[in-house]
Amino acid sequence: MSRMTLFVMMAGLALGMAQATWARDTAEGRPLKVVVHVNVPEPGVQGAGLKNITNILKEAPDTQVEVVCHGAGVGLVEKARTDHAEAVEVLVEKGVKFVACENTMRQKAIRKDDLLPGVGTVPSGAVEVVRKQQRDGYAYFKP
Amino acid sequence: MSRMTLFVMMAGLALGMAQATWARDTAEGRPLKVVVHVNVPEPGVQGAGLKNITNILKEAPDTQVEVVCHGAGVGLVEKARTDHAEAVEVLVEKGVKFVACENTMRQKAIRKDDLLPGVGTVPSGAVEVVRKQQRDGYAYFKP
Amino acid sequence: MSRMTLFVMMAGLALGMAQATWARDTAEGRPLKVVVHVNVPEPGVQGAGLKNITNILKEAPDTQVEVVCHGAGVGLVEKARTDHAEAVEVLVEKGVKFVACENTMRQKAIRKDDLLPGVGTVPSGAVEVVRKQQRDGYAYFKP
Numbered sequence: 001m002s003r004m005t006l007f008v009m010m011a012g013l014a015l016g017m018a019q020a021t022w023a024r025d026t027a028e029g030r031p032l033k034v035v036v037h038v039n040v041p042e043p044g045v046q047g048a049g050l051k052n053i054t055n056i057l058k059e060a061p062d063t064q065v066e067v068v069c070h071g072a073g074v075g076l077v078e079k080a081r082t083d084h085a086e087a088v089e090v091l092v093e094k095g096v097k098f099v100a101c102e103n104t105m106r107q108k109a110i111r112k113d114d115l116l117p118g119v120g121t122v123p124s125g126a127v128e129v130v131r132k133q134q135r136d137g138y139a140y141f142k143p
Numbered sequence: 144m145s146r147m148t149l150f151v152m153m154a155g156l157a158l159g160m161a162q163a164t165w166a167r168d169t170a171e172g173r174p175l176k177v178v179v180h181v182n183v184p185e186p187g188v189q190g191a192g193l194k195n196i197t198n199i200l201k202e203a204p205d206t207q208v209e210v211v212c213h214g215a216g217v218g219l220v221e222k223a224r225t226d227h228a229e230a231v232e233v234l235v236e237k238g239v240k241f242v243a244c245e246n247t248m249r250q251k252a253i254r255k256d257d258l259l260p261g262v263g264t265v266p267s268g269a270v271e272v273v274r275k276q277q278r279d280g281y282a283y284f285k286p
Numbered sequence: 287m288s289r290m291t292l293f294v295m296m297a298g299l300a301l302g303m304a305q306a307t308w309a310r311d312t313a314e315g316r317p318l319k320v321v322v323h324v325n326v327p328e329p330g331v332q333g334a335g336l337k338n339i340t341n342i343l344k345e346a347p348d349t350q351v352e353v354v355c356h357g358a359g360v361g362l363v364e365k366a367r368t369d370h371a372e373a374v375e376v377l378v379e380k381g382v383k384f385v386a387c388e389n390t391m392r393q394k395a396i397r398k399d400d401l402l403p404g405v406g407t408v409p410s411g412a413v414e415v416v417r418k419q420q421r422d423g424y425a426y427f428k429p
Binding site: 175176177191194195196198199201202203206280281282283284285286 | 323325356357358389409410412413415416417419420421426428
Binding site: 033052137142 | 180182213246266267269270272273274277278283
């Protein structure tokens, strides 16, 4: 086997692995991934979104769900303002990730202690919504 | 030609075909694909969405459009409640796919016969919205 | 080096470059890309969207942002109707692309001169929202 052939084979393998990674993330049978964008204050819309997530997990239990709350939507994960503390808790226990936007928290003087248990934070909710789609291949869902 | 060379060539061809499939779906000149997410009850918003689809098909006639109606948005495709029976019918004839969420239908006691002609169903509207993006590479559009 | 090996190597290189292009667009460290979909008339929601963009550019300054205004959302970029002329101007100067839908403009009798400075147009806002995602790999964001 010539050095050239070896090089080509290695390149082919590298490409194959890259391709396989991409295929693994999109082929049927692998977990779905979705970022749920919550920026509205209406408890009804927020609750509908949580119910959508429950339904997603019923049909596709392995789905990776991240709920990004920012702007007027941060109330969903604030202890003092949410109408859905219990539903959020149940979903957190099922592995759903909830994050609040630190920009919004700063602006509204919300501290981490003010958030429901298990809720994380991200520097910017808007960037997170973009990054989950572009970097991590998440689908977008706006309740 | 050595066996190694043959192997590398076959691998290259396999990769090439996989790559080509991916390119075919995204390159200019191939049909666009979009999932239209309808979960709001307002006839005005629903009608604007249908008009958006009409405009899409005017500029890019080959576009594959799937309209997913769930939650409060299912009324768009219910005979008894829709304000847009005719517009839906026209779009169905143009090849637009409309589906209603079976979770929503169960909850609201809507039967398949209650849906406009040509409207299909899916087990979960929310999962469908995610799956079209992740599995089938559809763009997302919320009217 | 045989002709076959050369062929395989060239094919491998071509694939490698295609793969690299794809990887370049998605890997961490490369600019994010996002299409912001504005189709609502509420100045509050429009303003929140502009603030989201400002926050995105604060955390990820290289992000390519395109704001597509159509239907009831075109008012954001109309001189006579916007509540956010200054904020739009600031973002245009930062490189954010704003486009108005020509279908909407025709319907509402809006001329190019009626748009804020630096705002472009596209034949169809809805198609643009789809195309940016499918052709150019943009994330979707609805304020």
